[in-house]
Each structure stands twice: as C-alpha cells, then as structure tokens.
Amino acid sequence: MKKNVVFGFLGNVLDQRGKGKRRWRHWRPTIDLCYQPDTPISRLELLYYQNDYHLLCEVIKDIKTVSPQTEVHPMVVNIDDPWDFEQVYTCLFDIAKYYAFDPDQESYYLHITTGTHVAQICWFLLAESRYYPAKLLQVSPPNKHQSHSQSYIELTEAALIAQLPRGKMNIIDLNLHRYDQILTRFQQYANQATDLLKSGIATRNQQFNRMIAEIEQVATRSYAPILLTGPTGAGKSFLAKQIYLLKQHHHQISGEFVEINCATLRGDSAMSSLFGHVKGAFTGANLARTGLLKKANGGLLFLDEIGELGLDEQAMLLKAIEEKQFYPFGSDNAVQSDFQLIAGTNKDLKQAIKQGEFREDLFARINLWHYQLPSLAERKEDIEPNIDYELARYAKEHGIMPRFNQQSRRAYLAFATSPDALWQGNFRELNSSIIRMATLAPQANITLKQVEQEIVRLKQNWGQSRNDQALIPSDIDEFDRYQLEKVIEICQKNESLSAAGRQLFAVSRTKKQRSNDADRLKKYLAKFGLSWEVITKGAI
Template identity: 55%
Template sequence: MSLKTVVIGFLGTQLDSGRGAGRWEKWRPTVSLVQHEDMQVHRLELLYTRQHQALADQIRQDIETASPETEVRLVALEMADPWDFGEVYGVLYDWVKQYPFRPEQERYWTHITTGTHVAQICMFLLTEARHIPGVLLQTSPPRKQRAGNPGSYALIDLDLSRYDGLAQRFEAAQRDALDFLKSGIATRNPAFNALIEEIERVALRSKAPILLTGPTGAGKSHLARRMYELKKSRHQVAGDFVEVNCATLHGDGAASTLFGHKKGAFTGAVTDRAGLLRTAHGGVLFLDEIGELGLDEQAMLLKAVEEKRFYPVGSDREVQSDFQLIAGTHRDLRADVRGGRFREDLFARINLWSYHLPGLAQRPQDIEPNIDHLLVRSAAELGRSVRFNAEAKALYLRFAQSHEAHWRGNFRDLAASVTRLCTLAEGGRIGTPQVEAEMHRLRWLWQDDAPESQSAEAVDLAGLLPAETLDAMDLFDRLQLSSVIAVCRSSRNLSDAGRTLFDRSRTQRAVINDADRLRKYLQKFGLRWEDAAG
C-alpha cells in the first residue's frame, strides 16, 4: 500500500495573497504545492492566525479548484506575536503533540517556504527533533512567472545517518578534536582514550564547570588549555584562557587576585584591580589546585559560578563575569568535604563533570608514543634530530614500563628524562650508555619512594577493627592486612600505595588500576583509604 502525502505548512500572508483572475498568473507557494505533475498532495494542514481568515478561505478554495482530490484543513492558531520565538514554538509544539500522526499510512512533509522566519525555524526544529515524523519541503518560484508554472521543490531529510558523506565528515571532525586534545599523541590506553572521547563531547556541548583530578604532572593544566583552544576553534568562546595555581594564593591577596578590589580596600590597594575572574569574561578560567583555596574564597567563588556576579574586595557594588570554570586538584575533595576543608555546596557545583587523569605509571602502553612525541619536540627546541638506536630504546622502554619506574612527577619526569637524553646524545643518536646513565639517575631520584614502605613495620590493627572482627580473623589475614596498612601509611596517596603493593602483577594486566584493587581489598574489612592512611 502506497503512503498518502500530507503537507504541514503556514499560510504565506504576503506570498500567497492575491485577488481577481490575476492571482493565477502569480506564483503562490501554498497553491503551487498541488500544481506539480509529479507530486500528489492528499492532505494539506494549513496553519494560520485568525486575522488572516479571509486569505486562508481563499487559498482553500483555490486549491480545491486546482486539485479537487486534495483535502485542505484550516488550522487556526492563537498567537499574539508571530515573531516571539517562545510563543510560536510553544503553540506549534502543543498542536504537534496532539496531532494523530500515522507514519505507517502517511508520509509528512513540513513546508518551510512560508510563514515568518521564526515560524520556519520552529518548524525546522520540530522536524529535526522528530516531533513531526517527516522531512522538510522547500519550494521555489519559477525563473519566469506564468500561469500554471509551479516552480520547483526539494525534499530535505534531516536524518544525517542517511548521508554517508556528512557522517564521514562529522567522524573526521571528531577524530581531529580527539587528536587535538591528546596533542597528536597516539595513546594506546583504552581507558584513557575513552576518557578523552567523553571530555571532547562535554567540552563542545557544555559550559558547566569541569573538575580534573589526578596526581601532579598528570597533564591537568595542559588538557584544560587544549579544551579551551578546541572551544575557541569552534567559535564557542571569545575571551581568554586564564590560569592560576590556587596554591600560590595566600591571605588577603587570594581574594584580591581572584575577585579584584577597590582602591583603598586594604593597605597597599592604591588602585582598582579587576581580578582574574573578570579577566576570564567570555573565556575559560582554570583554577589549578582548587582544594588549596580558603573557605571564604570558596564561598565567593560559588556565588560567581552560580550567578555570574560577585563583589570585589572592598566594594559594595557587584560586577559580572560570564566564564566557564575548569578546576584541577591532586587532592581527594570528597575527603576534604568530610573534614570540613572544602565546601560541600561548591564541590557539588563543580563535580557535575569530573574526570580523573591517571598518572604515567598507570598508562604504561602510552609511554612509548609519549617518548616519540617528546623526541619531536626536543628536536625543534635543540635544532637537530635525535633518535634512539634499537637496543637503547628497548632497554629504556623495559625500564620505563617496569615496577622500578615510579614516575613520581609523571609526564614532567618523562619530559625531563628525554630532554637529558637528547642533550647528551652523540651524533643525534641515543645509545645504550646514555640510557644506562639515565636509568641510574632516575633510580636515585626515586630511591626514597618505595624501600621504606616495603620494609615498614607492621601496624597494630586494634585501633582500626572491632575486637570481635580481629578475633575471627586468621593470623595470615591479620599479618597481611597489617603490612598493607603500613604501606598505606608510608605512601603519598592511594595510587602510590597500590603501585607499591602490586608491583609485579600490575605489569601482567591489560588494564592497570592499582588504586581500585587496593580500595576493594580494604573494603573487605570495612576500611576506607582515609582509615588506612591514618
């Protein structure tokens, strides 16, 4: 059974108008719908406002004359202002939601040639969102108007999945964006690639705050700047990228730096100061180590993020600044909230999009592509090309991906290491002697990381677990848990402790998550990281 064609469109109060016999010499978009020999319209839903009732009646009569088989339904809409987007969309949405669409029997074409520009946009949006389950219909006048010439028409299907070429272009654009965020580094860690894919989508679709967590040197600052540059390339921001490390802000100067001050607000305030929040207007503000902010500054920041306005220090007049906030921290803000060191309401506001950037030691697959990237960068800085020989690179990679390599400074450590190797390379080649010397240097750098924790004394569990729990535990479990707690208390964070405890088995796993393994082990005994770390 062939589907019947139903056209939904607005009455053209100017284009469709005309009286007397001369109106048939004129191209009228709505009437032209039924004048095409290759197109049969079974029903026309003609939308109009009541002040144009006479014209609507005239068009219905003319269509019945030109195409008796076409049913014309006049739909009078109540609109006070046809140029008010909210009103027009609301009226159309209400009408569409009650309309008895029957896509199994009828196909629907949305005529967007007539009506105000606002009405055309609303019809487009309703069709794009599939509230009207059809395609767009665009009609055009003939080059030379004469009686009976209906002009031309085109159907536009908004289902982009039907357009392979467009789909490929969108996919290519997304790949370019992902490559941009990763600085062109072909990362091989599946979890990290999935993380960057989601960050790319959020960066381009949302202006809400974003929280980046992870150890120092994991690349939070670099990623925040790349997110800003990606948004700017898509014309989503016009302002600047403003970065500040909150750990450098102290005392009265913290509020002044962020929120500005009025002249005379305090000793030394000899002129007005705009502050970094106002400098970031229209752009992105990156607050690194946000956990170091004082509670007063946290309260002021919450108001600025929520209301886009705030009081400079010493001022009784609010100022405005519309910026997107990206925050970074190496701390566990959840623990800081529980300890009263970070405001719960601010944490809830900046935690809508939260991403943990893993340290380098948790991404051993990505060490090699990062080394290749750093070699290219060093070549540009040194003005000469530098490469590993095969044996030297294999040796360096074995060490870099082993449990010996703690990468305490993460990518900063790796960048410094490659820079040293490139600088000392003879004839542009990094050989085994240079690698062995660099391995010795890195072992010395990290020598205070693990030995103490591995030989740490056992911990008395009496203060951690109830007596009845301890009595029910085997000696093996008590000794093992005590040693694990000792490692936790001598480690800087959960990830460091996990890396030490699983130093052998971690290299045999496809996905490395030492922190999660340790967290689950502690949970078996009802313990959290905060309990174990003391």
C-alpha cells in the same frame, strides 16, 4: 530571543529583476529573505563581487524599505572564478576564521538560494564541520505570481510593495545521523577532535581513550564546569588547555585561556588575584586590579589545585559560577563575567569536605563532569608514544631532533615500563627525563651510556621513598611479594590511606553497600607487619 543572522551571496541574476517600479513585480530571493514575518532577520552579512556594487546599493535600499529592522553588512569577496572550488572554499573559510560568532546571543544561517552551486556546496561543508555554527537556509519562489488588476505603471510603489510576491523559507536538516556517508565523515572529524585533546599522541590505553572520547563530547556540547582530578604531573593543566583549543576550534569560545594555581594564593592576594580589587581596598592596593575571573570573561578559567582555595574565596567563586557576577574586593558594584570553569586537584575533595576544608555546595556545582586522570605508571602502554611526543616537542622548541638508536631506545623503554620505574612526577617527570638526555646527547644521538646514566639518576631521585624492598618480609611467596610490591607502590603515590584504598579496590567496592577501603588496606598491610605510616615515610 536570539537574533537571526544570515550569511549569503548577492544574486547577480535572481536579485536583478528589472529597473524602477518594475522590480517590485518580481520575486527576488535576497529581498524575500528579509520579508519573512515568522523569521525576522536582524543582520544580513551580504557577500558580493566588486562588479555588482550598483546592484548591491539597490538591494540594500529595497531591504530597508521592506524590513527596516534588518542591518545589512556588505562584504566584498575577492574570487576570480566563482566556479573554482578551492577559491570559494578558502574565501568562505577565511571569513569564518576571523568572524566574531556569538552563539549564545545569535542564531546563524547560511543562505544557499543565491550563489553558484560551488558556493552552495562550500556552505554545506563549512556548516557540517562547524566552522560556521549555522544552519542552512533556502527561500523558494511562490508557486504562482500574484496577479495584478492594474499594470505596474498605474500603481504606486507602495502599492506594489504591498503586493510583493512572497516565497517560502526552509531550514535544511543537517542531522548527520540520517546520512550514513556523511556520518562517516562526522566520525572522522570527531576522531580529529579527540586527537586534538591528546595532542596527537597515539594513546594505547583503552580506558584513557574512552575517557577522552567522552570529554570531547562534553567539551563541545556543554558549558558546565569540569573537574579533573589525579596525581601531580598527570596532565590536568595540559588537558584543560587542549579542551580550550577544541572549544575555540568549534567557535564555542572567544575569550582567553586563564590559568592559576590556587596553591599560590594566600590572604588578601587570593581574593585580589581572583576577583580584583578597588584602589585602597587594603594596604598596598595603590591601583585597582581587574582580577582573573573578569579576564576570563567569554573564555575558560582553569583553577588548578582548587582544593587549596580558602573558604571565603570558595563562596565567592560559587556565586560567580551560578550568577555570572561577583564583587571585587572592597567594591559595592558587581562585575559581570561569563566563563567556563575547569578545576583541577590532586586532593580528595570529599575528605576535605568532611574536614571542613572545602565547601560541599561548591563541590556539587563543579562535580557534574568529573574525570580522574590516571598516573603514568597506570598507563605504561602509553609511555612509548609519549616518549616520541616529548622528542618531537624538544625538536620544535630547540630546532634539533634528538634520537635514540635501537639499543638505547630498547633499554630506556624496558626500564620506563618496568616495576622499578616509579614515575612519581608522572608525565612531567618523563618530560624532564627526555630533556636531560636530549640536552646531553652528542650530535643529538641518545646513546646507551646516556640511558644508563639517566636510569641511575632517576633511581637516585626516587631513592628517598624507594625502600620498599627492605619493607617486604623475606619469608613470603613470590606471588605475595609481587602483589605487596604493587600495593606499596600505590600507597607511596597517594596522599592518604583512603585514596590508596579507593584505587586498589575500585572494582570490588562498587559491589558493596558500604565500603571502607582504608580499613581493608590497613588490615592487608597488617598481615605483613606493615602500616601506612611506615611505608609512606619520606614518600613524595
């Protein structure tokens, strides 16, 4: 059972109802809140004004009397005017910003019976925006006060407590789909979340926008692993970090963002880096090591290039995901770690399973949410907003804003979106291109001459694999030429014949009971006297 935690104001009117034994004859909302048998309160975060300190002490003492299991944490608030919306909202927002919420172990409520109407409105807005992962709670007085046959003077305090008036507790429904105007606000908030995932880049690719919208829902509603696939430089690491920031923004995660490229892990260091080791576990292990899985406890672990992980490490990772515990290298004692996993790869994991290089059970576990990130060449309409993003990022890092003039911008954009631009390194390569021009720009003005020089440099970088024109027969129709150029381009950007076939036949393959994309592509290339080996020789 989760613990119930309530935030609420001390009511300097409703909670102050007489002195001595007389106070027990009156309904007091904060006392009643802790006196509900169906909803026991484990912890009460009680906000109060400095002038109400003596009332606070009395209320805390009475709560301990009626509900000994309730911990009361008083929090003094510095609000000069409790009817000033900005002051109240800022104060409550700051509390949420630094509070260590633990939604897995605790259920949170905001008590709106006490406090000004402004405070009640602020509680609502903060709950609706999920700055407080909480529901609204209200207690109301009993319809009729209990009558006593004796005066309070004649009764003992224990007898008065036994007859204490008890009201009704209500949890307020915040299902926004019932309220059109509030739903509009919620949709705006959801749009802000997708903007965060895209880092504010005005993405124009509809397919990518739909994918990001779904990832936003998954990221805020699920703790299951997420698998991001796509070519190198397509933005897997960037998106994983943005998912972490989104979950952190929603108070759904409190630990660190831990990232590791599995391609850099080999031998004993792979096991040690991920799971840690005890002192003396292997030669050179002079000190114990915690490991990245433990470091990610309560946070998010991003394993890039997970397809490069060894089979032994894959088995231990699967156990750690399912049981939330693992054994450090050389240790007999299990270590607990609860983290969310995002895995990234540019490898065909299904093919790796067939080749015995990747565990099928691990793939099944991490493949619940699978998103294929498109290459930059597949999102050419997004090149322009990404250019603006890279310029702004350069300005932030270097303190100077580089700019194109109209002519140079038009020339660079025309090349960047043309078939001649391979963008084999995807967004990472676009970033490098912008950095080069910005660094060399006189007075931060990127000239047409610089753009022309950069285009030459890019073509030279791609020159090793850009021999497709020589591969294309001269005696074919223009229609076939354009189609074949695109096929060759896709082949050179994929790791295998099967991967290229899946990309080329993504729509038609769904209509076939059995699909052999590699065979279809092989036969198509053979029509022009070409083969996979010939057109990918030297390709990056």
